[in-house]
Amino acid sequence: MSKMIEVRWHGRGGQGAKTAAYLLAESAMQEGKYIQAFPEYGPERMGAPMMAFTRISDTPIRIHCHVKTPQVVAVLDPTLLETVDILDGVPKDGTVVVNTGESPDSLRRSLSISGRRLFTVPATQIALETIGKPIPNTPMIGAMIKASGLLNIEAVITNTRKSFEKKFSGLVVEKNIQAIRRAYEEVKSE
Amino acid sequence: MSKMIEVRWHGRGGQGAKTAAYLLAESAMQEGKYIQAFPEYGPERMGAPMMAFTRISDTPIRIHCHVKTPQVVAVLDPTLLETVDILDGVPKDGTVVVNTGESPDSLRRSLSISGRRLFTVPATQIALETIGKPIPNTPMIGAMIKASGLLNIEAVITNTRKSFEKKFSGLVVEKNIQAIRRAYEEVKSE
Amino acid sequence: MRQVLLAADTPVVVANATGCLEVATTIFPYTAWRCPFIHCAFENAASTLSGVETAYRALKKKGKISQDIRFIAFGGDGGTYDIGLQALSGACERGHRMLYVCYDNQAYMNTGIQRSSATPLGAATTTCPAGKLLPGKSQNRKDLTEIMAAHHIPYVAQTSPGRWNDLVSKTQTALRTEGPSFMNVLSPCPRGWRFPPNETIKIAQLAVDTCLWPLYEVVEGKWRLTYRPKQKLPVEEWLKTQGRFAHLFKGDNQQVIEQLQAEVDRRWEELLEKSS
Amino acid sequence: MRQVLLAADTPVVVANATGCLEVATTIFPYTAWRCPFIHCAFENAASTLSGVETAYRALKKKGKISQDIRFIAFGGDGGTYDIGLQALSGACERGHRMLYVCYDNQAYMNTGIQRSSATPLGAATTTCPAGKLLPGKSQNRKDLTEIMAAHHIPYVAQTSPGRWNDLVSKTQTALRTEGPSFMNVLSPCPRGWRFPPNETIKIAQLAVDTCLWPLYEVVEGKWRLTYRPKQKLPVEEWLKTQGRFAHLFKGDNQQVIEQLQAEVDRRWEELLEKSS
Amino acid sequence: MKITPDTGWKKLPQGGVILEAGNAEQYITGSWRTFRPIRDEQKCTNCLLCWIHCPDSSIIVENAKIVGIDYDHCKGCGICAEVCPPRIKAITMVEERKTDDLK
């Protein structure tokens, strides 16, 4: 257990939180880690708040319970901050990455967050500018691996390319990768 | 158990063996006895050999097993003698009543029956002559109560009348009663 | 049903729904069937056989079987109009090459004459008896042949053992059809309809002549009458042959007969129109 | 579906088959329903409601209830054409006074877009995907409205939310009908058909104008077109609005479109004939 | 293997299957009959109508000719007599009188 990292993704139906959770897991697996990823189990509906989870570990993962105390949280949609307790269970030294144009400082103030390592990244904007669609999931992966130091960016990129190539055109793949890189660069810490 | 009489009826689908078994039981009940009656449990088909059973007792009947050692056997169709072992389980002092024009003696010889009290009655003929249909069940009741001494004929007639009145015209009822009486008179012992 | 099998010149595999036919032909350890036969349950002759037919295609594709085999399902009206309708409808939609034969004796006979949706208006059965209050069945019969025609399957037919040639030639057409086919066969039941067994054929014929049970087929959507009675008889002629309708001739039940006649006329007119 | 309820001027009790509608409107402890509502299972909206309607008659007869109440069942195409067909057919045959509304979105949407027997030829779903070998669904859609018309119930109609007035007036007719009535409502599904939600109404309208989804009703056996497109558009017009048909416009799948067009034409001609 | 009323569970074919096709003919049902069809060979035109309609497959045909009736399985329903053309009436139903020839 000591070496297991748990990640929680907050998004809305259609934003790709599940894909992000899976991609992160796969990338970690390529790095020789054991992984687990799953969405919150509920009826999936466009626009409805939802969660997804990633577990990454050096040893095989046996547990199958919900993630309750994630060390890392990624919020794909800032409107969720109003309705969902995104800090639920996050330890004091946990990492929180939010998709917003605001700075971590102002976010901390407006939400009166105490403790936790806070990061922000304008993922939707990056997505719009790179991919052309407001789907913030891939950039959020970039931001979160930087913030958490969980994985090496090149590993993530290699895996994303491999995984996306099956489904998308080369151009789309490259745009996504560009999005990951930009977010990796642009994520802001306090 | 000591006071329980078990009766087996052999007939063919359509000959009314079940009705006979039930009628006998009901008549006995009218006489203050406890009773049970049931057909052999199988798919009922016109012409197929079948059996029905009556139990009559002074005390409530609790058992629900098949009748295996009937003290009284009634055979509604003589053609069954060729294919069915009508004596199966019948004790040496048991009573057997067969619908046939033959005499008990010749029947005993032709079937090489040993022991048992053998009776015959031309029930089909009686039925034809009284009721006008070759349905031997009511006359067979008359014959069998005489042969076995199980019940008083007047009790049987009262009950038959009561029971048949619900379903048949007065004429039919009286013809059946006449059939019972005739068979009661005409049954032949050895 | 043997008549159906006799008409087949390719080996057939038969599936049978629970009912008189199945119960009468197979009691362990005896079987009357000389072809491969499966009985699974009451409501699933069509779906069971669709599995068999698919297995056949799978093995053919793999070259594990070379012989041509045809597939026939038999179901009573209960097993077809009622509890097995969905399985039949599904199998037809999926397009399995099989012939489904409904032997319609207009009630659940095997369990002792209960009404089915094939039971005609006014008939007495044990679950819609003619009582002090109710004069037998109060609904018209479902027209399953028409329902199956609305499934747009390649071949649908209605026939009767009263007309042997009709039955045989329809069976042959059905078995030649590459896709699902359906045949509805009126099957008079002496016990359930209350008539002497030897009148079976006559009663089957009367049903046709009163236009209560018209003989027709629908081939690739085209409707065709295969027999037109010389003279359309009143349904009464048919009703009075059977004990189950006896109460209709008593008291003020005459109007049920009229109602039935009206429905027969209406459906017959519709049929004439469609097949013209 | 709200449109159906709005058309009712008598209190209604609703039964709903499992499906998108039910899942979207009731999650404990919340319900969107303002009328009494029951969901029992996927395949039994019609039989469940037939129990409710019978209970109503029983209590009315005993004078325990005085109010007039109407009964409406909602089922998706899966819950109606497929797994719930038999329950519906049975309820219709028994003659319960209820309106059954099928909201037909042409696939099992709630479970993630699997084919149903209402799925049109060529459409890709997750169980009949467009793959290297197979170009989407290989069977024509069942014509449930016609099948229900063959049940000879007093009122059967096909309508579309694309034509509000049509839907409302048919609902009103249905609710006035003393006996079973059936309405088949085309319900475009943005997720399953792959189009942007705001095109819903347009696509519903196109289905009507291509004669793929004609609007008509069958009143006591009389067929009547309730809307005749000014110009019958080619089905292509409709197909190309939806992602699920995208593969038909690639490779040599054009012939599937032709096949579909042929079937649409055939059924349309038949319909014209019946309603003339 | 022939299955008899004494066959125990170890010897039955698995799955409740009956392996022997058409073995019901071993099951003699002719004794269920009350009336027996008797065919008059002279009158019979071999139209085969009786063969077609017999519900118990008890009219025996060889080379398109009726050669007999299988009394082991005929249940005496009388359909054959009924369908035999009225002008011909080659089949009559006679009451079984087994009582008489009782051994």
Place this chain on the structure above:
Amino acid sequence: MKITPDTGWKKLPQGGVILEAGNAEQYITGSWRTFRPIRDEQKCTNCLLCWIHCPDSSIIVENAKIVGIDYDHCKGCGICAEVCPPRIKAITMVEERKTDDLK
């Protein structure tokens, strides 16, 4: 009794029934929206087409007049904008920018 996520088994109505009709309106789903329909009162002719077609019953009508949009439940599907007659186009869909007014 109001049922909350903390309600224990002893307090739930029996049989899994929901007793309070239409209480789903307490369940605010408006935040699921990405686009917000904005109606131009000037242009609107109150033809009610949008009301008829809104899948979330979010067009509020009083006395046959549109009086507003229920943003607590509108999911921003855009159907209202689509069905509003092309000559009128009283409804436009505007992107939600909650990001901006983040408290």
Place this chain on the structure above:
Amino acid sequence: MGKLISMEGNQAAAEAMRQINPDVVAAYPITPQTEVVQTFAQFVADGRVDTEFITVESEHSAMSACVGAAAAGTRVMTATSANGMALMWEILYIAASTRLPIVMALVNRALSANINIHCDHSDSMGARDAGWIQLYCENSQEVYDTLIQAVRIAEHPQVRLPVMVCYDGFIISHAVECLKLLEDKEVQEFVGEFKPVNSLLDIAHPHTFGPLDLYDFYFEHKRQQIEAYGPAKQVIVEIGKQFSALSGREYGLFEGYRLQDARLAIVLLGSAAGTAKEAVDRLRADGLPIGLLKLRAFRPFPSEELIQLLGGFEAVAVLDRAVSFGATAGPLFTEISSALFRADRRPLLVNYIYGLGGRDIDIEDIQKVGEELERTAERGKTEQLVDYVSVRE
């Protein structure tokens, strides 16, 4: 109190239904239940009941219609057997979990394959998780009496659960026996008027039945349902007492026969109980200290009571008329041995499977069980856990 009359079990059931006069009956015919439906249909046709009878097209629809009618606040009854019950299996759970007080006559019959129309308990045993109260009857009198009690039990405010009244196909259903009936008025007063808690026809209070229920509430709903079976046990006893005051016939969770001074016992359900009583008498006559425990309530299962009752015995034979394929033993045995696991003093237990598909069990068969049981007790250990009665090797 009525005098002795004779009736088939199915007629007795139909007669009880006639006197109960439920609002709605929805049923589909199947052997050996058919006569219940037929007889009742005749009552309807003759206007002898007010009931609306729904002639459904399948058992799945039968139970669905029952659910609809019960949710609409009416008193509902039905009847089925074997594959009929199997086809409604899905809806059985729904009826129970929705807390609908439907009463069903289940005429026990073996499940297919192969198809068999005779008695065993595989059907009702297969539904033992479904949430229905299950009461088993020994004879027609019990069928009649129990159906009447079942209505009260099902509708009791602390219970509100459907009840299956189980009796053996053919053995009881098709046998004429003596029984006593109550007066129509007595029955009607006993069952009283049905007062639904929530009803679909209550237009003024529109309720939603059967919503989606995710992991945040589903378990609580189940937990609540589980809690109903405790009171159900008391209610069965209480209604039994009330019925006994009316009829003079005793009913509880089970019936003990010559158990008081017994060291050996036989446990079983249904019609074999009478045969077993006879066997017990004979064994007693031979000096065997044996008694019979006939279980009436299988659901709720009276496990504390059984611990009390059987805890001190030397050896107990549990007779099962059903198999749970691949399990260690029959379902009744499993349940009883599990219950007795907690007993301080545990008898030796053996299991006999009997009567599958209608195979007869007679007095001698049960006597043999008793004799073997004595040997087991003497030996002080179970040699063969499961044995089969009257199966040809």
Place this chain on the structure above:
Amino acid sequence: MGKLISMEGNQAAAEAMRQINPDVVAAYPITPQTEVVQTFAQFVADGRVDTEFITVESEHSAMSACVGAAAAGTRVMTATSANGMALMWEILYIAASTRLPIVMALVNRALSANINIHCDHSDSMGARDAGWIQLYCENSQEVYDTLIQAVRIAEHPQVRLPVMVCYDGFIISHAVECLKLLEDKEVQEFVGEFKPVNSLLDIAHPHTFGPLDLYDFYFEHKRQQIEAYGPAKQVIVEIGKQFSALSGREYGLFEGYRLQDARLAIVLLGSAAGTAKEAVDRLRADGLPIGLLKLRAFRPFPSEELIQLLGGFEAVAVLDRAVSFGATAGPLFTEISSALFRADRRPLLVNYIYGLGGRDIDIEDIQKVGEELERTAERGKTEQLVDYVSVRE
């Protein structure tokens, strides 16, 4: 042997099916099984399997078509969940009694009402009498491996029974996990070709399947079927060994975890096993002599083996993810306590019902169970027989 890849449980199932390449699949969609069907349908559409896929109109027809196809001598697979299984319940018995080696992926989900799409074991437990072999999986790897083994087990000449491969809905079916796949060729060689015993398509030898079977033979047929579950146990072990030789992964009737020197044990099925291992490790770290017994084969139920294994324990907690309403305890508990009744040394037993309708069970929950178990052992007696994990009062 392949390297680690990641997949959802349902994909792993579909992948196993692809490699097995059965002749016929008939299935109907239902959450959470859907992805199995969808993924497999894509394989069919892409020509990656030779399978004929029957898109039935209901689960009743799915199982009926499976019965038909299997009786026709083909290798048949299917998948379902919850109410889907409920609707085919009648035909499950028929498949088993006709001895048809159908393999089913059962993605465990709670039964209605209320309707819930999440995991519990009420569905498969409700079919525990039906005659199907039931194997439960802990994770995707086991799902994949077990489906492959299931084909061999089902078709084994001494078994010839259908097999249900059960795994937890969403928890396993919808979670991405690491697993290793075999090569296509390895799987095909492992499963081999199907050799039916009797086939409907054997025109030269026309057999009759499913005849009417009255009281003279039905019991013998059942007796014969009962006899198949003994060999089935050995075959499961044997095929497990063969599979392990191929894959390096061990499979048997159950898996013990830190049981050797334990005095306390937890018993359960399915995905909670992994969580429980973690809990055991933590409890061990706290000094508790506890272990885990994960049952893989629930049918056939390895009762002798369990007596051997658990007989000497002080206290055992059985965790049930299902309820048998009105029974004393959960179905797994009932079965285990019944089996241990015969043990010479009997542990104290307690039952916990958990996870109904998808309610989460986490490491702490199980730790608490372990701690309570120790107190029970110290006390020397069971205080509360049944308890509920994480239910709001």
